[in-house]
Amino acid sequence: xxxxxxxxxxxxxxxxxxxxxxxxxxxxxxxxxxxxxxxxxxxxxxxxxxxxxxxxxxxxxxxxxxxxxxxxxxxxxxxxxxxxxxxxxxxxxxxxxxxxxxxxxxxxxxxxxxxxxxxxxxxxxxxxxxxxxxxxxxxxxxxxxxxxxxxxxxxxxxxxxxxxxxxxxxxxxxxxxxxxxxxxxxxxxxxxxxxxxxxxxxxxxxxxxxxxxxxxx
DNA sequence: AAATCTCACAACCGCAAGTCT
DNA sequence: AAGACTTGCGGTTGTGAGATT
Numbered sequence: 001x002x003x004x005x006x007x008x009x010x011x012x013x014x015x016x017x018x019x020x021x022x023x024x025x026x027x028x029x030x031x032x033x034x035x036x037x038x039x040x041x042x043x044x045x046x047x048x049x050x051x052x053x054x055x056x057x058x059x060x061x062x063x064x065x066x067x068x069x070x071x072x073x074x075x076x077x078x079x080x081x082x083x084x085x086x087x088x089x090x091x092x093x094x095x096x097x098x099x100x101x102x103x104x105x106x107x108x109x110x111x112x113x114x115x116x117x118x119x120x121x122x123x124x125x126x127x128x129x130x131x132x133x134x135x136x137x138x139x140x141x142x143x144x145x146x147x148x149x150x151x152x153x154x155x156x157x158x159x160x161x162x163x164x165x166x167x168x169x170x171x172x173x174x175x176x177x178x179x180x181x182x183x184x185x186x187x188x189x190x191x192x193x194x195x196x197x198x199x200x201x202x203x204x205x206x207x208x209x210x211x212x213x214x215x216x217x
Numbered sequence: 218a219a220a221t222c223t224c225a226c227a228a229c230c231g232c233a234a235g236t237c238t
Numbered sequence: 239a240a241g242a243c244t245t246g247c248g249g250t251t252g253t254g255a256g257a258t259t
Contacts, residue, residue, distance in 0.1 A: 008228080009227095009228075009229095009252090009253095010227070010228080011227090029244085029245085031244075031245075032243085033244095043229095044244080044245090045229085045245090046229080048245075049229080050227090050228085052246095053227075053228085054227080081248065081249090082247090082248090084247060084248085096226085096228085096248095097226085099248075100225070100226055100227085101225090101226095103225095103249095104225055105224095
């Protein structure tokens with residue numbers, strides 16, 4: 001039988017409620033079957049995304065803090081665009097959120113940093129270096145490939161003003177200290193491999209008789 | 218006040234990897 | 239071992255809200 005036309009676009013509150021309740025019963029798996037069982041005219045993929053990015057418990061929905069921003073910059077430098085890896089160090093955040101934040105905020109900032117590196121050696125530049133945790137601009141090289149720098153016309157004279165909006169005023173030493181504080185605390189400090197340890201406390205969804213009987217239908 | 222632009226975010230899409238049968 | 243199915247990831251797009259002209 002031909003399946004019903006699937007709904008797309010923004011989710012309604014009733015859909016959210018229905019999804020949340022069905023996930024509470026069935027757990028976070030078999031999204032296609034779950035979508036059908038729920039009666040929602042949504043794809044399993046869409047249900048999964050909605051759950052992961054919005055409905056899941058313990059998600060932070062507020063603004064990204066300065067601390068988180070610094071961590072994102074560090075981790076992006078370390079892992080590249082491996083958002084799933086990066087997000088593991090940012091509890092309560094989603095990969096989509098981090099990805100969007102990177103694209104709309106940090107990528108631009110990194111670009112300005114890159115431009116600044118290729119330009120004069122201003123005090124702003126050295127502050128930026130500290131925020132990127134390196135003494136040269138090589139760390140940003142990999143980023144620029146995908147940045148389509150030519151598409152952006154950055155008014156160089158306004159760089160410092162714009163940069164001063166976001167560059168924390170900490171010194172190089174401070175930034176290093178903070179870097180270690182964050183990364184070591186999160187067990188991801190690459191400077192001190194002996195500190196490194198995997199944290200695989202991934203939650204295991206419960207799977208009771210009720211849910212398994214539904215799948216058997 | 219209206220039109221236009223920019224930004225931020227939610228959601229979609231295609232693909233690859235993993236798992237199941 | 240192989241094909242089907244499911245899940246997860248990263249890139250991209252659509253849209254609403256706020257800012258600017």
